Amino acid sequence: MTAIILAGGKSSRMGFDKALLKINNHFLMEEILQKLKTIFAEILIVTNRPKQFNSLTSLQLTRITNDIIPHQGPLGGIYSGLMNSGSFYNFVLACDMPFVNLELIKYMVSIKDNFDAVVPKLKKGYEALFAIYSKNCISAISEILKTGDLKVVNFFNKLKLRELNEKEISRFGAPDVLFMNINTREDLSRAGGGKICQN
Numbered sequence: 001m002t003a004i005i006l007a008g009g010k011s012s013r014m015g016f017d018k019a020l021l022k023i024n025n026h027f028l029m030e031e032i033l034q035k036l037k038t039i040f041a042e043i044l045i046v047t048n049r050p051k052q053f054n055s056l057t058s059l060q061l062t063r064i065t066n067d068i069i070p071h072q073g074p075l076g077g078i079y080s081g082l083m084n085s086g087s088f089y090n091f092v093l094a095c096d097m098p099f100v101n102l103e104l105i106k107y108m109v110s111i112k113d114n115f116d117a118v119v120p121k122l123k124k125g126y127e128a129l130f131a132i133y134s135k136n137c138i139s140a141i142s143e144i145l146k147t148g149d150l151k152v153v154n155f156f157n158k159l160k161l162r163e164l165n166e167k168e169i170s171r172f173g174a175p176d177v178l179f180m181n182i183n184t185r186e187d188l189s190r191a192g193g194g195k196i197c198q199n
Helices: 028-036 073-084 102-110 137-146 152-158 166-170 185-190
Strands: 002-006 042-046 062-065 089-094 117-122 130-134 161-164
Touching: 002 028, 002 073, 028 089, 042 073, 062 073, 073 089, 073 137, 073 152, 089 102, 102 130, 117 166, 137 152
Parallel strands: 002 042, 002 089, 042 062, 117 161
Antiparallel strands: 089 130, 117 130
């Protein structure tokens, strides 16, 4: 099984690229890679700027690929990752999630069989960038990309989908922490980033 990290966002709200974000002088991407390597045999980073990852020391077992169709947002990143992955099932994660919970991921992996995708669903909606997608999703994503609709959840109605409810998720921690991503400097402060560092 492959882990796919989406690192192609514009990070417009942060004012700089989040893919090489540091929290208290540690690369967030490094920490994510180290965690995922304990579960997954292969890690694939989807980005339009592959050279920026040369400074990372945890790239063993990691491949880097460009978006197949540029400027299609996270949906295009998922599509590119699935197309380039050597695995049928793939765990997809955004690059700006500081509190990756391995036990939750393992649970999701354990219930994936016979489903096209496994996606957490909270009251506010799906956590589509902390999810498992199979290669069965490729055709559905391709169809929706052709329409110009880039909202990730809009192809879910074409899938055999396993939703994780809040009761299941809460066994592993508070959902607001588990799925926190860093979109603003205020988010960075809440995640424990006392200082913003750029490479």
